[in-house]
Amino acid sequence: MTPKGHTPVDLESAHPATSRRSLAGALGVAGLASAVALAVARPVSAAPYSPTAEDSAKLEQALRVELTAKLLYRDALAAGLTDAAAEVAQAFGDNHEAYADQFAAITGISADAYDVELYDELKAGFATSDVVEFATAAWELENNLAATYTELFTSFESVGSQTVVASIVVVNGRMATVLADLAGVSGDFNILFDPPAEIITLTEPQSS
Amino acid sequence: MNMFASKADSQVTRRQAFKIGGLTVSLAALVAACGSDLEGDTAPGRVGYAPPITDPPDYTLDDAVLLRTASSLEYTAISVYEAALEVGGLDATGQTLVGRLIDSHQAIADEMGALTEAEGGVAWECTNPWLDDRLIAPVLEAITASDNPTRDVLNLAVALENLAASTHQVLSVELDSADAKVATLEAATQASRQSAAIVVLTRGADGYISPALNGEGIPTDPDGVPYHYAVTDRFGSVGQAELIVGAADENGARESFILQTPAENSYIYNELEPSC
Numbered sequence: 268m269t270p271k272g273h274t275p276v277d278l279e280s281a282h283p284a285t286s287r288r289s290l291a292g293a294l295g296v297a298g299l300a301s302a303v304a305l306a307v308a309r310p311v312s313a314a315p316y317s318p319t320a321e322d323s324a325k326l327e328q329a330l331r332v333e334l335t336a337k338l339l340y341r342d343a344l345a346a347g348l349t350d351a352a353a354e355v356a357q358a359f360g361d362n363h364e365a366y367a368d369q370f371a372a373i374t375g376i377s378a379d380a381y382d383v384e385l386y387d388e389l390k391a392g393f394a395t396s397d398v399v400e401f402a403t404a405a406w407e408l409e410n411n412l413a414a415t416y417t418e419l420f421t422s423f424e425s426v427g428s429q430t431v432v433a434s435i436v437v438v439n440g441r442m443a444t445v446l447a448d449l450a451g452v453s454g455d456f457n458i459l460f461d462p463p464a465e466i467i468t469l470t471e472p473q474s475s
Numbered sequence: 476m477n478m479f480a481s482k483a484d485s486q487v488t489r490r491q492a493f494k495i496g497g498l499t500v501s502l503a504a505l506v507a508a509c510g511s512d513l514e515g516d517t518a519p520g521r522v523g524y525a526p527p528i529t530d531p532p533d534y535t536l537d538d539a540v541l542l543r544t545a546s547s548l549e550y551t552a553i554s555v556y557e558a559a560l561e562v563g564g565l566d567a568t569g570q571t572l573v574g575r576l577i578d579s580h581q582a583i584a585d586e587m588g589a590l591t592e593a594e595g596g597v598a599w600e601c602t603n604p605w606l607d608d609r610l611i612a613p614v615l616e617a618i619t620a621s622d623n624p625t626r627d628v629l630n631l632a633v634a635l636e637n638l639a640a641s642t643h644q645v646l647s648v649e650l651d652s653a654d655a656k657v658a659t660l661e662a663a664t665q666a667s668r669q670s671a672a673i674v675v676l677t678r679g680a681d682g683y684i685s686p687a688l689n690g691e692g693i694p695t696d697p698d699g700v701p702y703h704y705a706v707t708d709r710f711g712s713v714g715q716a717e718l719i720v721g722a723a724d725e726n727g728a729r730e731s732f733i734l735q736t737p738a739e740n741s742y743i744y745n746e747l748e749p750s751c
Contacts, residue, residue: 351680358684358706365709413664420660421653429648433660437640437711440664444671445683445705454568456575459672460665 315425322428323374325419328469329432330374332415333367334381336360336408339393343405347396355449359405359442366435373427382470402450406443406462413439414464534744538652539596542587543743545659547603548642549584550751551611552635553577554602558615559628572676576632576669580639583662590655601751605741610732617721617730626700627720629677633703634718634734636670639663641713642736663711671705678702699727 318326340360348356371378392404416436423429444459452458534540556577559565565573588598602611618627643663650656674682685704687693693701700719713736721730 351683355683358688361688362706362709369710417657417660417664420647421656426648429656431710433644433647433663434710434713436660437644437663437667438706438709440667441671441706444668445675448675448679448683448705453672453675456572456672460575460579460668 316427317425318374318428319424322423322425323376325422325469326370326374326428327376328382328471329416329419330367330370330376330378331380331382332385332412332467332469333363333370334378335386335389336363336412337367338381338386339389339408340405342390342394343401346394346401348398348401349396352398352401352449355445356401356405359409362438362442369431369435373431384470385467399450402446406446406450409439409443409446410462410464411467412436413443415467415469418466419469532744532746534746536739536742537594537596537745538650538655539591539594540742540744541646541650542591542594542655543596543599543745544603544737544741545643545646545662546584546587546591546599547601547743548606548639548737549580549587550600551602551606552580552639553584555611555615555631555635556580559632562624562628564625564628568676572673576636579665579669583665586658586662590652590658593654594652596745599743599749601749603737603741603743604750605737610734613730614718614720614732620722621720622722623698626696626698629673630700630703630718630720633670633673634716636666636673637707637716638734638736640666640670640711641716644711645713645736667711670703670707674703674705698723700729 337360340356340363343356344353344360367378370376389404389408393401395401413436416432416439420429420432423432443462444453447453447458556573560570560573584600588600591598614631618624618631621627640663643659643666647656647660647663650659682702682704684706685693685708687707688709695701715733715735718732718734719729720732723729
């Protein structure tokens with residue numbers, strides 16, 4: 268408990284140390300100024316990385332759509348799809364579950380509710396063992412999801428939201444191409460590369 | 476008091492002696508350095524042989540640069556497809572597909588050019604010289620000597636579409652202009668569709684889904700070349716990709732090329748003059 272006090276070195280070097288600190292301080296200011304100058308020379312976006320409250324509200328709705336898509340693919344599997352169609356339904360359902368999880372991860376919202384209205388609207392097309400019928404319904408869904416996210420894209424304020432959404436849209440396009448082939452229409456390049464699409468209306472979660 | 480004063484004076488004297496000694500040596504070095512008889516190179520000394528250092532240019536990185544870079548990738552893809560058509564070997568469906576891909580890349584290049592001008596830049600209508608020198612030229616040279624040029628051309632096409640998709644995906648987030656962000660996101664989706672189409676039209680259901688989605692390795696064909704897939708990842712990847720082409724050497728190994736999204740060394744800065 269004996270106070271150590273100042274060491275002789277501290278006392279001896281008091282004045283020079285102040286000079287060194289001043290120098291270090293001056294260098295620090297210079298470094299900071301350089302950093303500021305660099306930042307000015309190469310502007311970076313002022314957008315936040317984490318989703319804003321507005322972003323989260325939209326991502327919550329998107330999350331519910333993704334869970335709906337997962338359920339629809341699971342229905343297709345349960346309806347008796349086999350071989351390549353079953354593999355597609357399993358993998359694409361897993362993809363949409365992963366997207367819902369990702370939205371939940373960046374917003375902190377639980378991934379536990381799907382869009383009942385959208386599910387009821389689409390389930391007839393998915394709950395079938397007919398490969399062409401399933402592939403056509405799923406192809407429409409993937410194209411509509413890609414169009415919806417593209418439409419929403421610039422309304423997301425945060426870099427994190429845009430990054431995740433962009434990484435999903437491109438896979439929607441890939442999945443749609445596979446589904447077109449599964450439906451037997453990949454010889455039509457208009458269907459492959461310029462498919463029709465409708466924006467999905469995202470709905471507010473129902474309060475229970 | 477005199478005794479204390481004398482002791483204090485002697486301490487100062489010792490310190491001063493060190494200071495004066497150091498100052499003398501420093502001044503001597505300064506005088507020697509500033510001497511009028513100084514001769515020879517004044518540049519810092521170099522050890523060993525090394526090429527002269529070139530200071531990197533300090534170019535501005537803005538939306539116009541990113542959009543010019545996007546254009547350059549589109550023109551690079553067009554040049555490769557045109558080369559594939561000249562080589563021949565494609566059936567009627569393949570030729571129609573390649574023609575469609577050229578039209579698509581030209582349309583995107585035109586859109587990127589218009590957006591570049593909207594941002595105050597000059598539209599870039601040439602290929603990407605950095606990619607040409609370090610990727611396209613050596614890859615095409617390897618394909619020329621390949622035991623299976625058709626396979627290699629298809630794999631190059633898929634790789635370029637994937638590179639275009641990744642690049643546009645990155646740009647859609649990095650760009651500031653809302654119109655440019657949407658255009659690049661649409662271009663990323665289009666390139667993804669095109670990559671997937673090449674695979675499903677050549678491999679059918681076997682090429683639908685990469686085993687990588689389930690954490691499994693990518694299988695290879697009987698020649699040891701990795702297969703490509705329509706759905707490559709669960710999320711759109713912007714990481715580097717490997718392309719293996721060319722003839723096998725005596726050990727069965729083929730040339731490997733790494734494709735990466737453009738960065739500072741391959742951007743088409745506003746100061747660059749067209750090379751075509």
